[in-house]
Amino acid sequence: MRIDYHTHHVRCGHASGDLEEYVVKGIEIGLTQLGLSDHMPLLHVDPETYLPGMAMPMDELPRYVEEAFRLQQKYKDQIDIRVGLEGDYIEGWEKQIEEIIRAYPWDYVIGSVHFLGEWDITDYRQTDGWKERDAYAVYEQYYDAVVKACRTGFYDYIGHIDVIKRFGFKPDRNVEHLENMALEAVKAANMAIELNASGLRMPVQEMFPSRRMLEYALKLGIPVTLGSDAHQPERLAQYLDEASALLQDVGFTDLATFKVRNRQNVPIGFE
Known part of the structure; x- marks a missing residue:
């Protein structure tokens, strides 16, 4: 079983390739399951001025x-x-x-x-936002939002659960208790998480989540799926061999x- 559940396409405005190109690529590389999961349209900011x-624009959602x-x-x-959706909380x-x-x-x-x-902490164009904020306070706000997302009951799994580290901005204080709090909320909601391999091509150069968080997820009995983001x-399934190897090394035997x-x-089927 070879899967990739996290992909984006030209409709989202910051990716290339239409849906069928991803499907053809998935067949070419031998995926068993391919998840199409483009971004939910923006709700809380004006897409015309942001x-x-x-x-993707709201009128593209039904077409997608x-x-x-x-x-x-x-x-x-x-x-x-x-057929999925990355639904921002x-x-x-x-x-x-x-x-x-x-x-x-x-x-x-x-x-x-x-x-x-209105601050997108994953957008490389908005990293100046860190300059005017206390990093620990940002991590607190981020993980509080993850916990609240879990409690809504809207979602099947949490994507890139520690993506807050993407650009390498980290507090000078330990945040393991915040990470654990988020994972405990996932468990309480009977949800899964993903091992998102895209972190290997980001400034942080580490998958989302970290090995430590994966170990705690295993301890809690949280299921894990795989996504290349x-x-x-051409990046479909990128680094998923490495992600699968990491999961197995931690002790996971199954994928959600x-x-x-x-x-x-x-x-787990990647080797």
Whole structure:
């Protein structure tokens, strides 16, 4: 079983390649399951005045879903396509997020925290935001948002749970208790997390989450899935061999997969 559940496409504004290019690439490299999971449209900032290329326009969302399910049928004899959404958690916008999630028959929804207010902590164009903030306070706010995302019941798993470290900005105080708090919230919500391999190509040069967090997730009995977070077709499944090896070294034997919002564990298949 070879899977990649985290991918982005041209509709989101900051990726290249259409959905079918990813499907064809997935078949070429021998994926068993391919998750299509583009970003939810922006809700809390004006896309006309905010930085360009943050997410798909709202009127593209139904087209994305329609195309994804069409491709699922077209290629059903060659690859198992799962149709998902990376649904940002934005505090104060829970009602609008829930409306989007309930409007479509997703196979899975990723709960990711990118925004703290109007600041996207994952955007390389916004790293100056760290200069005016205390790093520990940012980590506290971030992990508090992850906990609140878990409590909504909207999501099937948390994406790149420690992505706050992406650009290498870290407090001078230990944050393990914040990380553990987030993982405990995942467990309490009966959710999974992903091992997102894209961190290896980021300034932090470490997957999301860290090995320490994976070890605590295993101790808690939290299921884990795999995602490359590819934004170009050629990066599909990038570093997932290394991610699979890390999971097995930590002690995981299964991966979480999702269909019509139901989770099923399958043996780890990357080698």
